[in-house]
Amino acid sequence: MHRRVLILLTAFALGAALLAACGGDDDNGGANATATAGIGSASSPTATAAAVYPMTVKDMLGKDVTIKAQPQRIVAASPSAIELLYAAGGKAVARTTTAKIPAEVTSLPDIGTAEKPAYERIVQQNPDLVLADASLQAQFAPNFASSLAGVPVLFVGAQKYDDIATSLQLIGKVINNPEKAASAVKAMEDAKTQVKNLVSGKTAPRTLILIGAPNDPFVALTDSFIGNLAGLAGAKNVAAGEPQSGPLPGYTKLSLEKIVAADPEVILTITAGPPGGPSLADGIKSNAAYATLSAVKNGRVRDLDVEVYLQSPSPRAAQGLKDLAALLFPGAGASATAAATPTATPR
């Protein structure tokens, strides 16, 4: 599990790094060829007009992708992609090894992990649309293209909260189910508005977000996915403005001295470790070096769900956002009880 999370984190790095590269990379066949072959007018993912095929859309990597006809056999190549697809009213014909939401996907054929998809298995499904993960799989664009000659590959996913709605709209458009997608988008927007109203005018708590293994955690900056969510939920990130350092874009290393000086009132942790193992939050609470921090003294060190807040950005982030706000502002309104929901249970 630890390794997987690290892979995910580094893949995030790659996703960012390869954005430009993939845009200019003109390989034979595949997504690029089909992207230029279409006659449909390019339009932004936010358009919700009734679908006319062939249609050309811009995916989350900024590439034009042409869909020739309404997709019937969709392969979603990451847990995040499959959640987004079902939330937008679609169905997949195959799933990745670890995908388990919604529960019905677990009975679908397995195409391997998102980090190392078995292209043979994807081809075997004879897909007419592949949803790839913009964060994890941008580096695989040439492989998707060469193994799936002519099949459109649409990169979806999220580096920040609003990207989830954009991905939902994009998927709803290409599968011709804009209504379902729109209601899912509305849930995302509603949660955001509700949280915004909840936290407005309140003093933002100084918040430290740690991620990784207990002995060597990274600190999330404001432009990481969890950093973005925490910001929306009213946190004042104590690492805001710090330069990124270490291997992961959106994350940094912060010396213990700086952390002590910043004296966070809340510490949010995401544990990268085997399920059932010790959580990063427990590690922080039992570490004498952190004992003087307000967050530790006041019992405000909370472990967050690794899927919702890190691995698998999805519509579940709407509830995740509300839970975060409730954690940051206990007693502020009805949703305070949401802290007890599964997305943010103490481990």
Added chain:
Amino acid sequence: MLTAAPSKRLPPVVTIVAAGGLLLVAMGVAVALGSVRLGPGQVFDGLFDRGDPVARQIVWQLRVPRVLVAALVGANLGLAGVLLQGITRNPLADPHILGFSAGAGLAAIAVLVIAPGTPVQLVAPAAFLGSLASAAVVYALAWRGGISPVRFALSGVAVAALFTALSTAVIATSDLFTQATLSFLAGGLFGRDWSHFKQLWPYTVGAGSLTLLAAGWLNILALGDDMARGLGLRVERARLLLAVLAAVLTGSAVAVSGLLAFIGLVVPHAARLVAGNDYRVVMPLAAILGAALLVVADTFARVALAPTELPVGIVTAVVGAPAFLLLVRTRT
């Protein structure tokens, strides 16, 4: 060390033909197996890029190029290992230990860190140049009016350590260390396709044939520098050309597969154990055995836990070490 009775050996032609047959069988099995089960007819049709479109796509676009790339990389590393062990007259020399791979790794990492947006396709030429550059450094350091094999080996070990340390330092201090860097360091053939084959085969064919032609020089060098000079060989020039060939073979392979240890070290010994000390036989045999080892290991890596893949470097050692030990115990 290598004193097995020549009388037990098969004639060279028979050995090479048998090994070639073994390689073909291994490649056939490799193409037939994968995370999707295909019938023999589907695989056969796929080999001719015809028949059922799904099977054809799987066989022709995914399996065939990957198996071919595995064979080429294995052959390159096997040949480079024989060359370097011959040049240094050191049984523990190989492209990894002598710093040729480390140079390729450092160059690739430097490119990925300095220009993070660089497409993977441009990392390969950098790795190739890095291998040549590190070979040049090793050669220059070993030169003192001539190359002594021992100095060459020791310079190589030092350069390998230095370049590996620099790679680690670059990674540790950089703002970005990507999945690409990591998978390059680990080595492997995941996702390799026709573009990689097209990139690699000219080097294998070109440098490989020159290496086979130059096998006679290694036979003479094996007698020692004085004897070689007495026989009319221009020792320094021969050694330089052989080192360049080793660097080209290593660099082109590493550029495609990342850093794969073990093959370049072990395959030359296996070839010598089977074929004796005549490099004209050892050389082609090492190419074939290297190819076969990597094809078998990569197939195992693809199939064992399908649809998940194992790192091929681990499988190479797990498959290769027992086979090698068996050979050592039965033939020496």
